[in-house]
Amino acid sequence: MNATLTDKEFEQFQSLIYDQVGITLDAPKKSLLTSRLGKRLRELELSSYQAYYDRVSGKGGEEELTKLVDLISTNKTDFFREPVHFDFLREQVLPHLAQPRTLRVWSSASSSGEEPYTIAMTLNDAIPDCSMWDIRILASDISTRVLAKAASGIYEDERVTQLPRDVVRRHFLRGKGEQAGKLKVRKHLAEIIAFRRINLMAPSFPIKTPLDVIFCRNVMIYFDRPTQATLIGKFYRYLRPGGFLFIGHSESLQWIEHQFSYIQPTIYQKPFE
Ligand SMILES: C[S@@+](CC[C@H](N)C(=O)[O-])C[C@H]1O[C@@H](n2cnc3c(N)ncnc32)[C@H](O)[C@@H]1O
Structure with missing residues (x-):
């Protein structure tokens, strides 16, 4: 295969990716797309980028679309990444919850699961009678590949080397044999x-109960401002009054219109009515 990605094809991919997943691929990303897609074309034995575009945009292209997203975005994550949010959850959110003790948290770009499992560890360690609480964490991502990894709950040893030993002991089982x-x-x-x-x-999410906290970290950087504003508006609707939104350290709501109260960098609250 010796295909080249023409400007017209690149524009087609730009529109498709923007419309379907909100990610803005600017012109300098053309060479990145060329090389990453080139590999995928070879795997699928397709002879042109147009043929790949037809496949991913056509009927049944949804699964391939998630592969395309994996090629152009990063799934980088870690246990206890940006710990300020877990401290805030423990110190500022939990003590103010109303009875009965229910808690609904959404990790909305959960990647391979480190973020939702960290939320679960934080809650488990902070709440003495945790099993008496009604706690649900929804972990979601667009990529079925990372979701499968997350759902398996299996990680390489080196993923937890930074965690205190007692945390690892309490929350993980060590593999034996194979x-x-x-x-x-x-x-x-x-x-x-x-x-x-x-x-x-x-346009809407499969969430019925108002949420206490939404984590949306390190994904909005891929979206342009109008897309971020629409998303933030949706998050606002799904949070309960007084609920919190946590965003990534390099993200900000400063330039978009929203109704949240600013609490501290990367932490916002839906006002009580
Ligand atoms: C860098 S990871 C962030 C992981 C985690 N939130 C953290 O901060 O460590 C970004 C994730 O966003 C996901 N993503 C990209 N576009 C998305 C979309 N439109 N809807 C849902 N997830 C998306 C990617 O698949 C990727 O797993």
Whole structure:
């Protein structure tokens, strides 16, 4: 295969990716798209970028679209990444919850699961009678590949080397035999998390109960301002009054119109009515 990505084809991909997943691919990304898609074309034995475009935009192209998103965005994540949010959850959110003790949290770009499992660990360690609470964490992402990894709850040893030993001991099982070198998240964390594929560009989300906290970290950087504003408006609708929105450290709502109260960098609250 010796295909080239023409400007017209690149524009087609730009529109498709923007319309379907909200990601803005600017002109300098053309060479990145060329090389990453080139590999995929070879895997699929397709002879042109146009043929790939037809496949991904055509009927049944949804699954391939998630592969395309994986090629152009990063799934980088970590346990306890940006710890300020977990401290805030423990110190500022939990003490103010109304009775009965229910808690609904959404990790809305959960990648391979480190974020929702960290939320679960934080809650489990902070709440002495955790099993008496009604806690549900929804973990979602557009990529079925990372969601499958997240749902397996299995991680390489080196993913947890930065965590205190007692945290690892409490929340992970060490693999033996063929699973040596791997860890599996314990049941008490896994059973409070539901993994779903949700595209943040969908006009509405399959969420019925108002949420206490939404994590939307390190994905909005891929979206342009109008797309961010629409998403933030949707998050506002799904939060309960007084609920919190956590965004990534390099993200801000400063330039978009919204109704949230600013609490501190990367933390916003839906006002009480
Ligand atoms: C860098 S990871 C962020 C992981 C985690 N939130 C964190 O901060 O560590 C970004 C994730 O956003 C997902 N993503 C990209 N576009 C999306 C969309 N339109 N809807 C849902 N998830 C999306 C990607 O698949 C990727 O897993």
